[in-house]
Amino acid sequence: MIAQKLGLSIGGEQPKRDLLEDEIERQRIARQRMERERKAVAAQQAGWERVAARATRLWGLAILPAPAFPYIELKRIKPHHLRQYNDKLVAPICRRGSVVNLQFIAADGMKRFLLGGRINGCYCPFGRIEPGKPLYIVEGIATAATLHEETGHPVAAALSSTNLLPAGQELQRRYPDAKLIIGGDDDRAKEAEGKPNAGKQAAIQAAKALGCGYVLPAWPEGAPLHLSDFNDLRLLKEV
Incomplete structure (x- = not known):
């Protein structure tokens, strides 16, 4: 105000923001994003x-x-x-x-x-899924076939450790009365190298999220570290 009375310039006036126009622009951008999605x-x-x-x-x-x-x-x-x-x-x-x-x-x-x-969220089933009966969820096809043959219970192969949870969630929705059990791979060789045991961690995390139990292969003493799943365990016992 003093500058105006003295006729001094203070860098020019900034235009007032039109809040309505800003809101319209934000909504336009949001609509474009939603349409792309x-x-x-x-x-x-x-x-x-x-x-x-x-x-x-x-x-x-x-x-x-x-x-x-x-x-x-x-x-x-x-x-x-x-x-x-x-x-x-x-x-x-x-x-x-x-x-x-x-x-x-x-x-x-x-x-x-x-x-x-x-x-993601898909699986390969082995055996007939029945209400109230155990339903194992594992990673690979050979592991699923092995566990089905050994237990007689249905098994779903999730095809990867990262898909254990999504497949489990889909199966839990489709068969709410089945007793889910995660059958994890035990990547002991990676763990021995100081790397994450991805199979074991994924099994534990999936079981926790699904509110169910999990099992890992029970390795006998001296079992080679490169063995990781239930098929490996059965083959080792057959030697």
């Missing part, structure tokens, strides 16, 4: 549906595996409901009772999924 979700869902359709078609073309398929012999498991497509063993990856993806297992054990297919 909606389109991304729709595109992902459409991609999952395309892959699911392909998985269903390929699963229908797959045949019973050869009696001496190398991976089955290597892991000493039964073929169960697994199939064979060309020279690969095929496991159905399911969600809400439908095949949504496939896991292909080569003779040397190399694994891959259909590109762009859904995996």
Whole structure:
């Protein structure tokens, strides 16, 4: 006010902010963000549906595996409901009772999924899931087959340690009366190197989040550190 009376400049006046215009702009940006997110979700869902359709078609073309398929012999498991497509063993990856993806297992054990297919929250089931009965959730196909054969209880292969919890949450919603048990891998070799035991940690965290129990392989004294899952344990005992 003094500067104005004396005719002095103090750097010019700053324009007043229009709060209404600011709010309109914020809402416009928020709508654009929500629209981008909606389109991304729709595109992902459409991609999952395309892959699911392909998985269903390929699963229908797959045949019973050869009696001496190398991976089955290597892991000493039964073929169960697994199939064979060309020279690969095929496991159905399911969600809400439908095949949504496939896991292909080569003779040397190399694994891959259909590109762009859904995996998070999905699983490969072994055995019939019944109310009030134990339902084990493990990582791999061979581990699931082994635990199913050893216990007679249904087992779901979550296909990775990071999917134990999402798969468990999906199974808990679908089968609320089943008694979930996480069957974790025990990555002792990594632990011996001072690295995180990812399999064990994931099993414990998933069990805590799901409010259920967990089990790990009970290794005999002197068991080689590179062994980590229930299939490894059974093979060790058969030696």
